[in-house]
Every structure is written in structure tokens, then in C-alpha cells.
Amino acid sequence: MTRFVALLRGINVGGKNKIPMAELRAMLDGLGYAEVATLLQSGNAVFRADAADPATVSAAVEAAITETFGGSIRVMVRTGAEMRAVVDANPLDVGHPSKFLVTFFAEPVDTAKLADVDAAAYPPDEMAVTGREIYYNLPRGINEAKLPLVVERKLKAGGTARNWNTVTKLALMADED
Known part of the structure; x- marks a missing residue:
């Protein structure tokens, strides 16, 4: 199984x-x-x-x-x-785990739709796309972050986000014996 x-x-x-x-x-x-x-x-x-x-x-x-x-x-x-690979492949510094999100999508992220999104225009927020996930470092917290909203409007795809604490706990729970 x-x-x-x-x-x-x-x-x-x-x-x-x-x-x-x-x-x-x-x-x-x-x-x-x-x-x-x-x-x-x-x-x-x-x-x-x-x-x-x-x-x-x-x-x-x-x-x-x-x-x-x-x-x-x-x-x-x-x-x-x-799930373990999501944790291991994280390309960004985590900073504060509750202000670091991973958004999961069913399909690979269509990076062509994000071509005109300049993440550097939303400091101090950072993002990285890898396959079916987008990683966000949001030092001011999700309530102050604009970058995830811009990305969501561009993608028009329903993903679901979890903070780093939750992602790592789920990876531990899911580690194969």
C-alpha cells in the first residue's frame, strides 16, 4: 500500500x-x-x-x-x-515557518501565465515555482502579502496553500516506514 x-x-x-x-x-x-x-x-x-x-x-x-x-x-x-520531495526541494530560505507557504496544485504550474509577474516588485515577498508547487516566503505574513494574490489571478487555477509547519508535519506523517 x-x-x-x-x-x-x-x-x-x-x-x-x-x-x-x-x-x-x-x-x-x-x-x-x-x-x-x-x-x-x-x-x-x-x-x-x-x-x-x-x-x-x-x-x-x-x-x-x-x-x-x-x-x-x-x-x-x-x-x-x-510530499517529502516538496520539503527537500524547497529553494527558498524559510525564515518564519508560519509565514512561509507552499501552494499545491493538481497539475504542473503553467509558468507561461506567470511570465509577466515580477516577484521582485513585491518586496520583501519571494516566490519560487517547482512543478506542481509554488513556495512563498512572506516575511510580513499572508495578510500583508500581495504576491500570492497576483499569482492566483494570473493562474486562474485552484490550488491550496499550507504553511511550512503544516507541510513538514505532513511530510513526517507520510514518511514511508
Whole structure:
């Protein structure tokens, strides 16, 4: 069985898309996934599944969420090895872990859409794109940051962000035995 990390987009934020973590764990158990654990209340789950393809797992979890809770929630899925690679491939200095974000996307980031975004125009914020992730160092915090908003408007793709503390905890939870 492969260990996976599922990152749900936009749940339990401002009273919208409420999904209690106990019910999410039960739903994932019902899909036949093993060793299901969640982290925080923002839709982070780690589990084992017989599937080998993260896209297959993502589709199954999205369909189960719609059936169980209603609505449509995007789910970004990474294998445990992919999550570890996200941590290991970080090209930026972390600074303060709660002010350092990784945004996860289902598909590789279309860098052509970001060609006219000059990250240097948004100091002290920094960003780096690697595959299906964008790393952000936001020294003043997410509430003051303009760069992620500019990038989101350009990409028009729904990703989901986690701070560095959460990313590293999920990578540890997902490390293969």
C-alpha cells in the first residue's frame, strides 16, 4: 500500500464547507483506506491506499466528499515520497515557518501565465515555482502579502496553500516506514 497526503481546498474557513475531521476520517476509512489520520481542522489527511496514482485517489476522495457532504471540494493528493520531495526541494530560505507557504496544485504550474509577474516588485515577498508547487516566503505574513494574490489571478487555477509547519508535519506523517 502507498501512503498518500490529501489536501482539501477551502474547507472549514469562515464557516463555509464544514467538514468535521472525524467525519472525514470515517469517509476515508469507508473508501478502504488504512491508517487514516488528519492534521488540524483545515483538511489535511494522511492514509494508505492500494492505488498507485495520486490522480485516481484525488478523484475518489472528491467524489466521496460530494456524496457524503455535498458540494464540490478540490483535493490535491501527493504520495508520501512526493510530499517529502516538496520539503527537500524547497529553494527558498524559510525564515518564519508560519509565514512561509507552499501552494499545491493538481497539475504542473503553467509558468507561461506567470511570465509577466515580477516577484521582485513585491518586496520583501519571494516566490519560487517547482512543478506542481509554488513556495512563498512572506516575511510580513499572508495578510500583508500581495504576491500570492497576483499569482492566483494570473493562474486562474485552484490550488491550496499550507504553511511550512503544516507541510513538514505532513511530510513526517507520510514518511514511508
